[in-house]
Amino acid sequence: MVTTEPRAGHVPAAGDGADGTKPGRASELLVLLTSVGAAVAAVAQPFVLGRTLDLLLRDGDAGHWLTLSAGLLVGEMLLDSLTSLFTGRCNAGWTAAIRSRAFAGLLGAVPERARPYTPGDVGTRLTLNAADAGSGPAARAALAAALITPAGALAALAVVDVWVAACVLAGLPALALLLRTFTRDTGASVAAYQHTQAQIASRLLEALEGTATIAAAGTGARERARILAPLTELATLGRRMWALHGRALGRSGVLVPLLILAATAVGGLRLASGALSVGGLLAACRYAQLTAGVGSAASLLGAVVRGREARSRTLALERMPALAYGTRHLPPDGPGDLELRGVRVVRDGREVLRADGVRIPGGTTAAVVGRSGAGKSLLAAVAGRLTDPDEGQVLLDGVRLDRLTREALRAEVAFAFERPALGEGTVADAIATGLRPVSREQVRQAARAAGADGFVRRLPRGYDTPLPSAPLSGGEYQRLGLARAFGHAGRLLIMDDATSSLDTATEHEVDRALRRSPRPGTRLVVAHRPSVAGRADLVIWLEDGRVRAVASHRDLWNVADYRAVFGVGGNAASTPGERPTQLPEAEGARP
Ligand SMILES: Nc1ncnc2c1ncn2[C@@H]1O[C@H](COP(=O)(O)OP(=O)(O)OP(=O)(O)O)[C@@H](O)[C@H]1O
Numbered sequence: 019m020v021t022t023e024p025r026a027g028h029v030p031a032a033g034d035g036a037d038g039t040k041p042g043r044a045s046e047l048l049v050l051l052t053s054v055g056a057a058v059a060a061v062a063q064p065f066v067l068g069r070t071l072d073l074l075l076r077d078g079d080a081g082h083w084l085t086l087s088a089g090l091l092v093g094e095m096l097l098d099s100l101t102s103l104f105t106g107r108c109n110a111g112w113t114a115a116i117r118s119r120a121f122a123g124l125l126g127a128v129p130e131r132a133r134p135y136t137p138g139d140v141g142t143r144l145t146l147n148a149a150d151a152g153s154g155p156a157a158r159a160a161l162a163a164a165l166i167t168p169a170g171a172l173a174a175l176a177v178v179d180v181w182v183a184a185c186v187l188a189g190l191p192a193l194a195l196l197l198r199t200f201t202r203d204t205g206a207s208v209a210a211y212q213h214t215q216a217q218i219a220s221r222l223l224e225a226l227e228g229t230a231t232i233a234a235a236g237t238g239a240r241e242r243a244r245i246l247a248p249l250t251e252l253a254t255l256g257r258r259m260w261a262l263h264g265r266a267l268g269r270s271g272v273l274v275p276l277l278i279l280a281a282t283a284v285g286g287l288r289l290a291s292g293a294l295s296v297g298g299l300l301a302a303c304r305y306a307q308l309t310a311g312v313g314s315a316a317s318l319l320g321a322v323v324r325g326r327e328a329r330s331r332t333l334a335l336e337r338m339p340a341l342a343y344g345t346r347h348l349p350p351d352g353p354g355d356l357e358l359r360g361v362r363v364v365r366d367g368r369e370v371l372r373a374d375g376v377r378i379p380g381g382t383t384a385a386v387v388g389r390s391g392a393g394k395s396l397l398a399a400v401a402g403r404l405t406d407p408d409e410g411q412v413l414l415d416g417v418r419l420d421r422l423t424r425e426a427l428r429a430e431v432a433f434a435f436e437r438p439a440l441g442e443g444t445v446a447d448a449i450a451t452g453l454r455p456v457s458r459e460q461v462r463q464a465a466r467a468a469g470a471d472g473f474v475r476r477l478p479r480g481y482d483t484p485l486p487s488a489p490l491s492g493g494e495y496q497r498l499g500l501a502r503a504f505g506h507a508g509r510l511l512i513m514d515d516a517t518s519s520l521d522t523a524t525e526h527e528v529d530r531a532l533r534r535s536p537r538p539g540t541r542l543v544v545a546h547r548p549s550v551a552g553r554a555d556l557v558i559w560l561e562d563g564r565v566r567a568v569a570s571h572r573d574l575w576n577v578a579d580y581r582a583v584f585g586v587g588g589n590a591a592s593t594p595g596e597r598p599t600q601l602p603e604a605e606g607a608r609p
Pocket residue numbers: 130133365366370388389390391392393394395396397
């Protein structure tokens with residue numbers, strides 16, 4: 019049975035309650051309650067104030083109406099302050115939850131699916147967009163309350179004087195139209211603005227990664243222009259958003275006073291005809307003002323629209339497809355037999371890998387060899403289930419990888435990459451990080467096997483040196499990545515270009531140390547050097563995504579096409595089986 023890994027969005031993320039409840043929900047409710055309370059107080063005020071005025075004019079004593087007026091005023095102020103407080107808490111809670119869910123979605127996704135998202139784009143989604151999305155719920159609650167005020171005010175106005183109410187009602191469609199146009203236009207601009215922001219961040223990060231290349235090529239000015247190119251568009255979009263805001267405010271700035279003026283005029287006529295008291299006129303004018311205040315919802319509406327667009331960007335990370343895991347475990351003490359059966363990988367409608375009947379006996383080392391783009395990394399990814407093949411199966415000790423539990427898979431299959439991501443802890447942390455706890459002694463052993471112990475001990479604080487302050491070369495960093503993989507290796511270790519920065523002698527030492535390990539396991543090594551392929555027990559030779567041969571390096575070396583993979587020409591026999599020619603001495607390995 020195959021179970022689906024709990025989706026990132028369903029995993030209680032940092033900031034969620036222990037029961038998985040949404041962190042901002044309580045604050046969101048409080049924002050709604052306090053802003054509704056403030057709206058009710060605002061709607062009640064004109065009526066109470068008008069009544070108080072009438073009583074004062076008539077008797078000179080308004081009694082408890084005066085207290086009620088003061089109470090409503092103070093109450094509204096208090097509720098407004100509480101709304102601000104809860105809005106801050108609500109925004110922070112939602113932002114944290116949205117960010118950690120998006121992050122969890124990204125980390126749990128099939129790496130293949132995460133590839134199109136550049137680091138800059140991801141950074142923008144996790145920072146700016148998460149914050150905008152986190153402000154959305156409170157803005158929505160405030161907007162709902164903000165609509166209560168004009169609706170309530172209109173109803174109260176109808177009670178106070180139906181003619182003034184009719185006058186205000188006649189002007190409302192123009193205000194509604196204004197808000198509708200604003201929402202529509204802002205939505206499109208905000209989406210484009212957020213996209214362009216991400217574009218600039220992506221280009222900046224790309225350039226930061228390639229500073230050495232840029233400096234060497236002297237292309238700094240061109241690079242700067244490339245990064246800043248979308249800035250013109252960003253500025254245009256920003257100006258357009260401000261123009262939309264300005265236009266909405268300007269139009270409502272004309273419309274609202276006109277509406278209030280008309281309502282006051284009608285109220286004045288009603289007062290003159292004796293149909294309305296002085297207090298009634300005061301209340302009617304205030305209600306007209308509150309009803310027309312619907313135009314002020316524009317800024318809240320802007321925040322809601324911005325939040326909605328930003329949320330769709332964080333959801334794209336949160337809902338990335340995750341690998342499904344099974345419920346099976348591997349047979350204990352299995353040798354690590356690996357088999358690829360009818361494997362086919364298709365990308366963009368093109369078959370990029372086909373491997374059928376490829377068997378790697380447990381405890382042996384297999385080198386994956388082929389020209390650039392032949393499918394080596396893809397085969398390594400499929401063999402360790404970083405991605406699933408579109409067809410076929412991969413079996414480890416007879417069990418399909420996709421039937422294994424996540425723990426069984428990751429405990430028994432370790433990866434080492436060309437550019438490992440080791441975090442910002444100490445050197446010891448970098449090696450020890452993994453599914454299983456690793457003792458200090460095991461950290462040292464792994465480092466020794468990876469040829470890292472010597473340089474680590476020369477670091478200012480040895481294994482306790484924080485990585486960001488450790489002056490490491492590319493090859494040394496790579497050896498720490500190897501040490502981590504060795505420290506956690508189960509029955510299958512996959513090394514994808516993981517020794518590319520090592521000199522041949524060090525690489526040879528690493529290989530020897532691995533062979534001496536008490537449980538060597540099976541190793542799949544993506545190899546670019548004949549020396550590595552020469553030391554492997556067998557070679558999987560890939561050509562244009564297909565397995566051209568599985569044989570020993572010694573046998574394959576007879577084939578001119580195979581030698582050409584390593585850039586070695588010569589007129590040796592071009593079919594396997596003939597006597598092998600010698601490897602170049604410089605590579606230090608003979609088949
Ligand atoms: N996500 C993808 N979308 C489209 N094509 C892809 C994708 N992943 C891999 N490919 C294609 O599959 C082929 C094999 O890629 P792979 O990275 O496995 O090559 P490789 O042999 O490891 O190359 P190199 O030695 O240069 O690293 C390439 O043509 C590559 O463009």
